Amino acid sequence: MTDLTPTQTIKQGEMISRAMIRATCALIIGILALVSYASFTGRTPSAVVPEGAVVKSRMIIIEAENSGAARILTAEGELIMDLSAKQGGFISSIDRSLRRKRLVAGLSQEGPVLLTLDDLKRLKISDPLSGWSADLMAFGSSNIGAFAKLLDASTKGN
Numbered sequence: 001m002t003d004l005t006p007t008q009t010i011k012q013g014e015m016i017s018r019a020m021i022r023a024t025c026a027l028i029i030g031i032l033a034l035v036s037y038a039s040f041t042g043r044t045p046s047a048v049v050p051e052g053a054v055v056k057s058r059m060i061i062i063e064a065e066n067s068g069a070a071r072i073l074t075a076e077g078e079l080i081m082d083l084s085a086k087q088g089g090f091i092s093s094i095d096r097s098l099r100r101k102r103l104v105a106g107l108s109q110e111g112p113v114l115l116t117l118d119d120l121k122r123l124k125i126s127d128p129l130s131g132w133s134a135d136l137m138a139f140g141s142s143n144i145g146a147f148a149k150l151l152d153a154s155t156k157g158n
Helices: 018-043 089-103 141-152
Strands: 054-064 069-076 079-085 113-118 124-126 134-135
Touching: 054 089, 054 141, 069 089, 079 141, 089 141, 113 141, 124 141
Parallel strands: none
Antiparallel strands: 054 069, 054 113, 069 079, 113 124, 124 134
């Protein structure tokens, strides 16, 4: 017959070794020490997006649907673009983020957003009502292009 009894037995309270617990505590203390050092010495955060001088800007209103379709208007209400669900998917997703931020802040869902291009060639969208902003460079060239077109597009009337 085959013996299936374990050759080593683990005590009930020792599922995680003491060495692993000590290593974890040392890691936590080390991280706390590094963060405290950076905080007390006034070290500038290195992962901050660079700010450039605004070269071009435009106030726009995004009216997006859950399907992805979107209408982009000037702040005065003139039509800039009317996008299908396939064309307006990224713009619509940015609008959902914006509306969520406004909802959480208890602000009106209506109102324009500011689209800016700076001298560092960074495209940014920001909401004057809630203070929310997004650096669109993180979303890839095709998604940046969707918003870049809005800076130069002429109005089409209502």
